[in-house]
Amino acid sequence: xxxxxxxxxxxxxxxxxxxxxxxxxxxxxxxxxxxxxxxxxxxxxxxxxxxxxxxxxxxxxxxxxxxxxxxxxxxxxxxxxxxxxxxxxxxxxxxxxxxxxxxxxxxxxxx
Amino acid sequence: xxxxxxxxxxxxxxxxxxxxxxxxxxxxxxxxxxxxxxxxxxxxxxxxxxxxxxxxxxxxxxxxxxxxxxxxxxxxxxxxxxxxxxxxxxxxxxxxxxxxxxxxxxxxxxxxxxxxxxx
Numbered sequence: 001x002x003x004x005x006x007x008x009x010x011x012x013x014x015x016x017x018x019x020x021x022x023x024x025x026x027x028x029x030x031x032x033x034x035x036x037x038x039x040x041x042x043x044x045x046x047x048x049x050x051x052x053x054x055x056x057x058x059x060x061x062x063x064x065x066x067x068x069x070x071x072x073x074x075x076x077x078x079x080x081x082x083x084x085x086x087x088x089x090x091x092x093x094x095x096x097x098x099x100x101x102x103x104x105x106x107x108x109x110x111x
Numbered sequence: 112x113x114x115x116x117x118x119x120x121x122x123x124x125x126x127x128x129x130x131x132x133x134x135x136x137x138x139x140x141x142x143x144x145x146x147x148x149x150x151x152x153x154x155x156x157x158x159x160x161x162x163x164x165x166x167x168x169x170x171x172x173x174x175x176x177x178x179x180x181x182x183x184x185x186x187x188x189x190x191x192x193x194x195x196x197x198x199x200x201x202x203x204x205x206x207x208x209x210x211x212x213x214x215x216x217x218x219x220x221x222x223x224x225x226x227x228x229x230x
Contacts, residue, residue, distance in 0.1 A: 002157060034214060034215050036214070036216035036217070045220040045223050046158065046207075047220070051212070051214045052216065055214075089158055091216070091217070097174055098171055099160055099163075099172075099173060099174065100160040100215070100217075101160065102157060102159065103157070104157045105157045
């Protein structure tokens with residue numbers, strides 16, 4: 001059982017907007033620790049998509065955006081494209097565990 | 112250019128000890144603030160954080176695995192080593208090493224090393 005909770009799957013048609021939620025607790029997101037998001041294509045390593053709640057690394061399109069409030073965070077993807085079909089993970093730090101923690105992952109299907 | 116690469120055995124027998132090496136370049140673990148994590152992913156499952164070592168040799172472990180894990184570094188070789196004792200088939204996974212940035216995000220990842228545990 002992951003410390004951060006994500007929906008197992010989401011889907012959307014090309015061009016649409018989808019959001020992926022990430023729910024934590026008072027020892028991670030609620031304690032003020034940042035959330036980070038990764039995209040993982042099959043057979044490849046995760047790639048950093050959003051860091052520190054809402055910042056995009058160089059090269060990540062502005063179709064991807066992140067937000068955080070209290071014990072929850074979300075990743076939004078606008079103008080959905082076929083290449084966005086992948087697994088998405090959120091990650092934060094848990095002060096009780098003194099460890100990085102990941103969500104269970106969300107599979108995005110582009111219809 | 113920051114790169115990381117995992118190496119180790121592809122097949123391990125149950126009860127044996129697994130040793131994985133992360134060889135990195137483009138930064139130094141002697142530099143203040145630098146940290147490296149090990150993360151694994153069983154086939155078809157989620158990412159699981161395992162351990163972390165910091166530039167000052169501080170070490171942190173997953174609560175559920177801490178009795179079986181040891182992380183160490185060799186700064187002269189730019190390597191971080193993870194050992195896992197008493198390996199079991201449930202430990203079959205792709206093992207990644209990744210650099211942990213100041214933000215708390217893992218900004219660079221290795222390609223991963225698939226380890227299968229089977230007799």
